[in-house]
Amino acid sequence: xSKKTYVVTAETGFDGHxxxxxxxxxxxxxxxxRAIERGSIKEKGGKK
Amino acid sequence: MPxxxxxxxxxxxxxxxxxxxxxxxxxxxxxxxxxxxGFNPTGSNEYLAGTTxxxxxxxxxxxxxxxxxxxxxxxxxxxxxxxxxxxxxxxxVAIGPTNPELRGNCQVLSYSxxxxxxxxxTYEVQFTASDAAGLAFFTT
Numbered sequence: 472x473s474k475k476t477y478v479v480t481a482e483t484g485f486d487g488h489x490x491x492x493x494x495x496x497x498x499x500x501x502x503x504x505r506a507i508e509r510g511s512i513k514e515k516g517g518k519k
Numbered sequence: 520m521p522x523x524x525x526x527x528x529x530x531x532x533x534x535x536x537x538x539x540x541x542x543x544x545x546x547x548x549x550x551x552x553x554x555x556x557g558f559n560p561t562g563s564n565e566y567l568a569g570t571t572x573x574x575x576x577x578x579x580x581x582x583x584x585x586x587x588x589x590x591x592x593x594x595x596x597x598x599x600x601x602x603x604x605x606x607x608x609x610x611x612v613a614i615g616p617t618n619p620e621l622r623g624n625c626q627v628l629s630y631s632x633x634x635x636x637x638x639x640x641t642y643e644v645q646f647t648a649s650d651a652a653g654l655a656f657f658t659t
Binding site for chain 1: 533534535536537540584585586587590591594600
C-alpha cells in the first residue's frame, strides 16, 4: 500500500476531515472501497 | 467532576461522523458470572468473572442521504463487515482523562430500520464488539 490523496465529498466527513478537505492517507483497502462507494471520499485525480 | 447534560457527544462509525444523526448511546459490558461455589458453612456462593460480552447501542435518526446513516450501516450489516466505532462524550474538548473515548471494532449483527406515521424516524442499532481488544475507554 502507498499513500494516496483523497477529497472528502460528504457532509458527514471522513476520519476527522470535513467536506471539501483534502488529506493524504494509506487507507485499508476495504475501508477505502466502502468510503468511495457510499460517497464519503473520492481519490484526487481518480475516477469519479 | 462536574455533572453534564449530553449534547456535545461525538459518534463515529467506520470513520464517518454520525453525531448529528444520533440521539442516544449506551455501552453494555458484562462479564459472565461463573459459579465456583463449594460446600461451606455459611452457604454463600462464590463467583468468578468469566467471558466478556460487549456492545454499544445507538439510537439513530433514519437518514438515507449520501454517506448518512443507512448508507453507512446497511452495507456493514449486509456484508458482515467489521468497522471501527468511537464515542467521545465532548466533541469540543480533546481526549483525556476527563473526556475518555470509547473505541473498538464492531459488527452490526442486526439492522432494523422502520417508520411510524407522524413521528421522527428513529431506530436503535447495536454494535457488537468483534475482536479480542473489545470496547475500551482511552484517554489518549
